[in-house]
Amino acid sequence: MEAGNHTEVSEFLLLGISEDPELQPLIFGVLLSMYLVTVLGNLLIILTIISDSHLHTPMYFFLSNLSFVDICFTSTTVPKMLVNIQAQRKDISYIGCFTQVYFFMIFALLEGFLLTVMAYDRFVAICHPLHYMVIMNPRLCGLLVLMCWFIIFWVSLLHILLLRQLTFCIGTEIPHFFCELTEVLKLACSDTLINNIAMYVATVLLGVFPLIGIVFSYSQIVSSIMRISPAGGKYKAFSTCGSHLSAVSLYYGTSLGVYFSSAVTHSSQRSSIASVMYTVVNPMLNPFIYSLRNKDVKGALGRLLSRAAPCP
Numbered sequence: 677m678e679a680g681n682h683t684e685v686s687e688f689l690l691l692g693i694s695e696d697p698e699l700q701p702l703i704f705g706v707l708l709s710m711y712l713v714t715v716l717g718n719l720l721i722i723l724t725i726i727s728d729s730h731l732h733t734p735m736y737f738f739l740s741n742l743s744f745v746d747i748c749f750t751s752t753t754v755p756k757m758l759v760n761i762q763a764q765r766k767d768i769s770y771i772g773c774f775t776q777v778y779f780f781m782i783f784a785l786l787e788g789f790l791l792t793v794m795a796y797d798r799f800v801a802i803c804h805p806l807h808y809m810v811i812m813n814p815r816l817c818g819l820l821v822l823m824c825w826f827i828i829f830w831v832s833l834l835h836i837l838l839l840r841q842l843t844f845c846i847g848t849e850i851p852h853f854f855c856e857l858t859e860v861l862k863l864a865c866s867d868t869l870i871n872n873i874a875m876y877v878a879t880v881l882l883g884v885f886p887l888i889g890i891v892f893s894y895s896q897i898v899s900s901i902m903r904i905s906p907a908g909g910k911y912k913a914f915s916t917c918g919s920h921l922s923a924v925s926l927y928y929g930t931s932l933g934v935y936f937s938s939a940v941t942h943s944s945q946r947s948s949i950a951s952v953m954y955t956v957v958n959p960m961l962n963p964f965i966y967s968l969r970n971k972d973v974k975g976a977l978g979r980l981l982s983r984a985a986p987c988p
Contacts, residue, residue: 688773688860689766689849692757693948702759710956711754717963720977727983728976735801736973738794739966741821742923746959747792749783752776753854753955770844773855774836781857782833785882789824792886793926798917799893803900820879831878838871853948854955861867890924922965930954 677832693703721743725731755778760766767775801808835857842864852859857875861868928955967973 687767687769688844688855688863690757690760690768690853690855691766691851692760692853693847693952695886700761700764705762706756707754707956708758711750711758713805714750714956714960714963715747717960718747720980721963721966721973724973724977724980727980731972731976733818734797735794737817738790738821742787742790742794744964745783745786746962748779749787750956750959752779752783757853768855773850774839775838776855777857777860778832778836780854781835782828785828785831786824787885787927788886789828790821791826791920791927792889793820794920795890795893795924798920799897802897802917828882831882835871835874835878838874842866842868842871851948852951854951856951861972887928894921919966919970923962926958926961926965927954930958974983 682829692875725736725740738948742872754775756772761770797812800811804811839857839860842861843866844863848863850856850859850863861871861875864871894917933950933953967977
């Protein structure tokens with residue numbers, strides 16, 4: 677069997693969250709509801725930030741980008757699963773699977789990168805407040821976001837190019853509800869050593885390093901806050917970081933939960949259910965985290981909805 681021969685497979689089979697036919701309507705309804713809430717919630721955050729001049733600051737610029745990434749992230753996996761459940765099918769084309777792997781990697785990694793950039797923004801705001809607007813100028817903010825996209829675009833493309841060199845057999849079943857890189861690599865008929873090395877290197881560089889950056893930023897933030905004398909000043913400083921800390925905890929908590937659940941249990945169904953947490957639940961909760969814990973966003977959201985409401 678020659679490496680690079682892709683004529684043997686034209687599609688993969690996604691086994692989904694559960695193969696029980698009686699559970700399919702429930703799964704469809706729950707996922708559709710969560711998907712709609714995710715899209716509408718994040719769109720509302722983006723529109724609120726764009727429409728209110730008071731929110732045209734670096735922090736909310738990054739938040740609007742995070743909301744856009746969350747919409748794309750969940751749209752990479754959920755619509756295909758909903759279509760398969762509705763049509764009672766499990767197939768996904770070879771190109772469709774690789775496309776899903778590519779975009780899933782982009783938006784999953786972008787989420788972590790943006791959370792790191794937002795941690796740096798909070799670090800500058802609290803530790804260097806007098807120089808905040810000078811350091812976090814529009815040019816730097818735009819450059820940081822573009823740099824995140826550029827790096828992740830090429831890293832994800834490298835993985836896809838390596839993946840295309842592998843050979844897969846006919847009737848390959850993926851015990852998941854979407855095409856994830858690790859699951860696809862397990863099903864390859866050819867040697868995956870280079871792919872695994874590239875995946876582990878990317879995990880360290882693009883996963884562990886951003887987390888270290890977040891931890892370092894918040895260690896400096898906590899150290900700076902503890903030097904503030906008035907208790908009210910400490911509370912206000914901590915409150916500005918509360919939403920972001922919640923989002924970081926949710927993202928890395930669910931991601932690590934999926935990793936450890938996959939390592940501990942060999943049940944593909946449990947692993948798939950755990951994956952729902954960071955592919956669907958996490959993007960759905962982010963708008964609530966940033967709107968419910970943030971007075972500026974709540975005020976701007978109220979003004980936006982009042983303008984949109986029809987006059988009596």
